[in-house]
Amino acid sequence: MNDTPKIPGSQRRVPKPEGLNPPVGSPAAGDPPAPNHSETNPVGPRLNVDDWERAARSRLSDMAYGYYVSGSDDEITLRENRSAFSRMFLRYRVLRDVSRRDLGTTVLGHELPFPLMVAPSAFHQLATPEGEVATAGAASEHGTIMILSTLSNRAVEDVVAASQHPVWFQLYIYKDREITGALVDRVVAAGCKAIVLTVDAPKLGRRERDMRTGFHLPEGIRMENFLPDDYRSLPQEQGESGLASYAADLLDPSIQWSDLEWLVQRAPVPVLVKGIVHPDDAVLALKHGAKGIVVSNHGGRQLDTSIPSIQALSEVRRAVSGHSCQDGSLPVVLMDGGVRRGTDILKAVALGADAVLVGRPILWGLAVEGREGASKVLSLLHQEFDLAMALAGCRCLDEVTEDLLAFEKPAHKV
Numbered sequence: 371m372n373d374t375p376k377i378p379g380s381q382r383r384v385p386k387p388e389g390l391n392p393p394v395g396s397p398a399a400g401d402p403p404a405p406n407h408s409e410t411n412p413v414g415p416r417l418n419v420d421d422w423e424r425a426a427r428s429r430l431s432d433m434a435y436g437y438y439v440s441g442s443d444d445e446i447t448l449r450e451n452r453s454a455f456s457r458m459f460l461r462y463r464v465l466r467d468v469s470r471r472d473l474g475t476t477v478l479g480h481e482l483p484f485p486l487m488v489a490p491s492a493f494h495q496l497a498t499p500e501g502e503v504a505t506a507g508a509a510s511e512h513g514t515i516m517i518l519s520t521l522s523n524r525a526v527e528d529v530v531a532a533s534q535h536p537v538w539f540q541l542y543i544y545k546d547r548e549i550t551g552a553l554v555d556r557v558v559a560a561g562c563k564a565i566v567l568t569v570d571a572p573k574l575g576r577r578e579r580d581m582r583t584g585f586h587l588p589e590g591i592r593m594e595n596f597l598p599d600d601y602r603s604l605p606q607e608q609g610e611s612g613l614a615s616y617a618a619d620l621l622d623p624s625i626q627w628s629d630l631e632w633l634v635q636r637a638p639v640p641v642l643v644k645g646i647v648h649p650d651d652a653v654l655a656l657k658h659g660a661k662g663i664v665v666s667n668h669g670g671r672q673l674d675t676s677i678p679s680i681q682a683l684s685e686v687r688r689a690v691s692g693h694s695c696q697d698g699s700l701p702v703v704l705m706d707g708g709v710r711r712g713t714d715i716l717k718a719v720a721l722g723a724d725a726v727l728v729g730r731p732i733l734w735g736l737a738v739e740g741r742e743g744a745s746k747v748l749s750l751l752h753q754e755f756d757l758a759m760a761l762a763g764c765r766c767l768d769e770v771t772e773d774l775l776a777f778e779k780p781a782h783k784v
C-alpha cells in the first residue's frame with residue numbers, strides 16, 4: 371500500500387512533534403475541545419450537525435428555515451449530496467501510532483487548522499441579528515476562512531473587521547457591469563483576499579418551498595453591499611420567491627468564460643470559480659485565469675439531479691492534476707455539498723480536495739446560538755475529523771490517500 375503523498379503540489383504539512391493545532395477554547399493543547407453536550411434542545415442533546423439542524427428548525431420561522439434547507443425541484447441532488455458520502459466506505463489503516471496528528475493544510479498561502487472553510491450563503495440575519503459578522507467571528511475563532519456572499523445582510527467592511535483571518539468574497543455578476551465592478555473594487559478595498567465567482571446560477575433554481583412561503587426579507591433586513599436601493603431589497607409578492615424575482619431582474623444569465631477573464635483582469639486578488647462539476651469546465655476555468663475551483667452544485671439548489679459533489683470531485687481533481695494556473699502555481703481544489711461528518715471531510719480529502727466548505731451547518735449554529743453556535747458547529751466538525759483521522763490511521767493529510775476509499779458496487783453489477 372502506498373504511504374506517500376499522492377497529490378502533486380499538495381501544501382499539506384507533515385505532523386508536528388507537538389501534535390495538532392487545537393481549535394480555540396481547547397482545554398488542553400493536543401486535542402480539539404469536546405463539544406458541550408450538556409445543552410439540550412427539544413429533541414435531545416446536540417451531538418452532531420443533524421441535532422443542530424433540528425434545534426435550528428424549532429427557532430426559525432417556516433420561511434427562513436424553508437429558505438435555508440431547501441433544494442430545487444424534487445431536491446434529489448440535495449439528498450444525493452449526502453447519500454453519495456454514505457456509499458463510500460473507508461479501508462482504514464492500523465498500527466501506525468496515531469497518538470499525534472496534524473490536521474493542518476494551506477490554502478492560497480493561508481494555514482488552516484483543519485481542511486474546512488465556511489461556504490458563502492446569503493442572508494445570515496434571518497438566523498441571528500449580528501448576521502455575517504457573527505459568522506466571521508466564529509470562522510476567525512477557528513482560524514479558518516469565511517467566504518462572504520454577495521447577498522450578505524452586513525456590509526463587507528464590518529465582516530472583514532470581525533475576523534483575524536482572511537475573508538474571501540463570493541461574487542455574482544450583475545447585468546449592470548458598473549455595479550459589479552464597483553462591488554469588486556469595494557470588497558478588495560475592504561480587505562477580501564480572494565474572489566469566488568459563482569457560475570452555476572445563470573438563473574436561480576426553482577425552489578418550491580420559497581414559492582410556497584413567498585420568500586422575502588423581513589422589515590429592516592437588507593443587502594448591505596450595494597448602494598442603489600433596488601439592489602438592496604427583495605420584492606415581495608404572494609406565491610413568489612422574492613429572491614427568484616430579484617435574480618431574474620438583476621443577475622446576468624449571459625455570463626461566459628470571457629467574463630471570468632474580465633474579473634481576473636479587474637481584481638488584484640486571486641479568483642476562484644465555484645459551481646464546477648464537469649472536468650472540462652475545471653480545465654477551462656484554469657485556462658481563463660482562475661487560481662482554483664470549488665466543485666459544487668450549490669448545495670442542490672440549482673440544477674436538480676445534477677451529480678453529487680463528492681462524485682464530481684474525483685473526476686475534476688484528476689482533470690486538473692496535469693494543469694497549472696496561468697502563473698504556474700498549482701490550482702486549489704475545494705468542494706462543498708453535504709459535508710456533515712468528520713468522515714465526509716476525510717473522504718473529500720482522500721479524493722483530492724484541499725479543503726471542504728460547509729454551508730447549512732453554519733446556518734444551523736447561527737440560528738440556535740448566533741456566533742457561539744456557529745463556533746460550536748465548527749468545533750464539532752473539527753473534533754469529528756480528528757477522530758476520523760486517528761481511526762483511519764492517518765497522522766497528517768498527506769496520508770489521506772485514495773486507497774483508503776472503497777465504493778459500493780452498483781446493484782446491477784453485483
Ligand SMILES: Cc1cc2nc3c(=O)[nH]c(=O)nc-3n(C[C@H](O)[C@H](O)[C@H](O)COP(=O)(O)O)c2cc1C
Nearest residue numbers: 438489490491492519568668669707708728729730
Ligand atoms: C441558504 C443558502 C444560501 C446560499 N447562498 C449562496 C450564495 O449567496 N452564493 C453562493 O455562491 N452559494 C450560496 N449557497 C451555496 C453554498 O455556498 C454551498 O455551495 C452549499 O450550501 C454547500 O452545501 P451544504 O449546505 O450541504 O454544505 C447557499 C446555500 C444555502 C444553503
